Structures are given as C-alpha cells and as structure tokens.
Amino acid sequence: MERILFGDNQFFAVNHISDEKSRAQSIKFKEDKTILDTIDIARDLGTETFMCTTHDRIINICEMVRQNPEKYKNFSILPCMPYAHKYANAVTELGIVGTIQQYVPGNFLGTMFKGGLAVMSKDYLSIMELMVDAEMKMFKKINTPVIFLQNVVTDLLLGLGMKDILKAYHDYVIKKYNVEPGFITMNMPKLLAVLESVGIQNPIICSSINKAGFRMSGGMEIYEKTLREKQVRAIAMQVLGGGAIPAKEALEYVCNLPNVSSILFGASSKQNIAQTISLIHEFDEKKK
C-alpha cells in the first residue's frame, strides 16, 4: 500500500462541516473530466492511488482510465463498497427483497423467494458475494489492490455482532479477486478486536485518526493504545478532524503514530494537494 492515498469526498459534495462548501464542490466537479484532472495532479505529485466509493460517476472515470493504459500504468484504485445511498434509497422504494432483486444480478433470487423461505445460511452469503461482484464490475482491468467495505456496512455488522459476515467478506475478496480486503470503520478498536476473534490477523483498517479526536469513537486514548499495542495496518482518514486542526499540526500528529501505514486525504486545489503531500514527506523524513 502506498503511504499517501488520494480520496474522493471532495468530488461528490461530501463535506462534513458545511453544506455550502459541498454545493461549491458539486459545481466545480460537475464534469467527470475535472475529477480525472485533479486525480492527475495528485499522480504527478507521486500519489498514484485513488480511494473511492463505488459511486455511479466512477464508472466514467474508470472508462477514461482504461482508454489511456500507458498514462495510467502505475495507477490503482481502492474501491469502497457499497455506495450506500443507492441501496438506502432503493430499500425505501422497493423494500429489502425488491432491492436485492434489483441489484443482485441474475435470476437467482426470483427463484429463491418464490420457493417461500427455504433460504439457507449459505445463500445469504452468496447474496453478499453477488453484490460485491456487481460493484466490482466497473473496475474491470483496473488495478485494485485493496477492496474496502464502507463504514456504514462494517459498523452495522459490527453492532449487530455479525462477525461471520465480516469474515465471509474478507475471505471472498481474497478468494475471488486475489487482493487484500479492507474495512472502513468509525469504531477501529472494537472492529479490530472482533476481526481478531474470527482469526483475521493484521487487517487493513481505515478510520478517522486525528489530533482533535473527531469521530474516534470511545476516545482517542483507546485508539492510540490500540495502534501502539496491536497488529494492524491502519489508514488514517479525516486527519484534519473535520477542519478543526491546521494542516501542519494535523499531519505531524498522524505521521508520528505507530502502525499507521497510510494516510488518506482529499483536496480539490493543486495547492492543497501539493502542501499535504509535501508535509507528509517532511514529517516522515524527520521521523527516520
């Protein structure tokens, strides 16, 4: 995994602290080309990994990448699935069964639900597998070294105690795609303990890690302790604490934490992208 990962929130009007900024972003990134141009800026500065939600607009980005194999030969994408809004809206509209029917390919379910409820445990897991496949379609021929489960789903399963499903996801990504599974969460220490309990060692976990303690559920002490004492490949996101901490101070903090393998950041201007990347390099150098 690369040390620095470029994220996608800024492209899809996800700003955690201001609706107005979100609106400005969605105007700026109206064209898919503008998104790719910004990714190119990060690439030119040495950040060749783009971590993104399986948003519909990524389909186009992937297409443009495929059309330029030479230009993007070192480029990789880390998909984060599912794009939850899509499913949440579908559940409101179609119900759970309707949603599965709409998004799970094939007529697999048509027959399954007709037969009343002879559904076996294995079949629920095959629904999960088919949904992963459906989301992965857009990344055909693109290098995807880690496939992440989004935090809404990870944390929902975590709270419900459904560790077998987390484990099944983990195993399926390895078996089918031969890449690393990753988990996004807002509850890193709890998740790590549960993953370990089902035999997953040294997992890749992406979570909020920042000097303000923002979205570090249970408090930053337990996060720091987990990073110090446990085996985990942590990815720090929301390092600016939702805007609460100045960039320099924010990056110095995460760069100096043990077990943080990568830092995920998003920015839309060339200046901010360049500043973030050079600050991370600077603090990493100092640590050596």
Added chain:
Amino acid sequence: MIKVALIGAGKMGISHLSILGAHPDVEIVGVADTSKMVNDVLEKYSGFKTFTDYKKMLDAVKPDAVFVAIPTKFHADFVAELLNRNIHLFVEKPFCLKVEQSEKLSAIAKEKKLINQVGYHNKFISTFEEVKRLVSGGHIGNIQHFLGEAYGPVVLKKKQDTWRSDPEEGGGCLMDYASHVIDLLNHIVAPINTVHGSLLKPIYSNKVEDAVYALLETENKISGVLSVNWSEETYRKMSTSITVIGSEGKIISDASELRVYFKSANCPTGYSKGWNVKYVTDLTEQVDFYLRGEEYSAQIDYFIKAIKGEVPNNKNTFESAAKTDKVISLIKNNKNNA
C-alpha cells in the same frame, strides 16, 4: 444490564439494533418482526431470539425496555399494549397518526412513570442544541420571526407504492420529513399552536404531498414559515435548517454549521459582535459507538441513562412528540391543496 427488545427491524429498527448491540449497558433479549427473512438473518448471524408476534416476545423475554420501529400507523396500538405491561419505551417518529392517541398515551406514560422517548434525533445534534441555548438564554433578544426548512432527495420520480406513499399509514412529506422540522421549531422557539395557512403539494406522488409550505404562529405569538420538500434532487441527503430572527441578532443553523449575528458586543462568551461561525465538529461530544451520526447514538444512550436514573426523562418525551403531532394535524386541516 438493561434488557431491551426491538419491534420492527426495518431500516430504522436495524440501525437502532446495531447501536444497542454495541451499548455496554444493554442486553438485547429479543426482536419481533413480521418478516421471516429478517428474523432468519438476525437469528443466524446475530444470535438474537426473534419472534413474528410481538406479544409472544413480550411474554417470553420480559424486556425492561422496548424500541418500537414499525410503520407509524401501528404505533398507537403497540404503545398502548406496551405501556399496559409497564415497559419503558423508545418509539420512532412521528409518534401517532392521531393527536388524541398521542395525548392519551403520553398521559399514561407519565402517570405510570415509565421512561418515554421519541426518535426526533435532531435534538441531539449539537448545532441545534446551541441554537436552543442561545434562543432560550435571550441572547438574540425578543424573537420576531423564524424559518424552518428541510430539503432532500426522497421521491424523485413516480414510483411503486409503499407505506410511505399512503396518507392513512403515515406516509407523505408532512409526516415523514416536515415532522422533524416542526418538532425542532417547537423545541427551539416555542410550541406552535396556530396555522394560518398551508399548502400540501404533490410533485411525483399520487396520494401524498411531496412538499409542505405553511405559515405558523407559536403560543407566544411568534410568526414563522415552514418550507419542506422531499423531491429536491439538488441535495445529496436530508438537509434541515433553522433561521431565527431576534431583536438583538439572528441565527442560521443546519446540522453542521451554525452562523450567528449579534447586533452588539453584549453576547455570550465565545461570541463577538457581528457574524460568528461554529461547526458541529467544535461542539459535538464523542460517542462510544458510531454508526451514522453522533445523534443516533446519543439519543439511545440518553434513553438508557434515563432508565438507569442518571438523566431526567425530559428529551423527546411523548408529551413533546404529541405537540408535534398536533401541529401536523393543524397543517393538514388548513391545507389548500395545490
């Protein structure tokens, strides 16, 4: 440990269940849902005891508290039965379809001293809480006027009917969406008791309104406007905002950003004359388990603490939710169908 059961493991119920599952003081003793598939999955992967008949569940597992997250039309009957069995209750919003039911159930809960809370989670959002503090403390002077808004992309085309598209079952933008804003206005400004006129407009739906516009007045004679539209695709998700205009200043707040203008230097600590901006990130307390917004975890934690006697049962009570149901019915009765 508080023994908690859930009735209705749909979209909202599953979210509550996950947060409850991670709560250190809660033991989930049962889940009741009429869907066999939902029960099957919860038994198999979470190991919860599930039931299709909620009364059988109550007999079998004897919960201290129950979360009710079934479609709104069932709330009144279920809550009546649960109160009868002396169970503490967290009920999803809106509380009941009829005000009379809401008021009656509220009185029973109070008389029996059972902890009662309704899922109006906006009251647990720190920016809105700060608006409440500024308004109640008189910091922006006498309130002259308010505006309550919510927009979001729920119904963006003509679609298949569900319980949400049936007015008899609690569907429609007024019940589902506007209720949140009304409840917040009641809380922040003062209870609304007069509706001077309202428009309930369908945009894509056949049987229900997709937008609600109304002219309101509170019991202390403050005027306001309600503007809510759930067929608004320029929003990524539901966005609720409140504007309050006072003699000494003005507040504009949504769930993430609070902007306050003070006319003079006579303002509370942390603020100064002119515009002030605060972000939810500066104001929010950490939760122990995060699923989809601090407020969803915080409201559940508050309810559990109230049962344990650690906090007063004074947030989102049945009584306050009944006042919201009252305004909903006033708006309905005043409508000029567009």
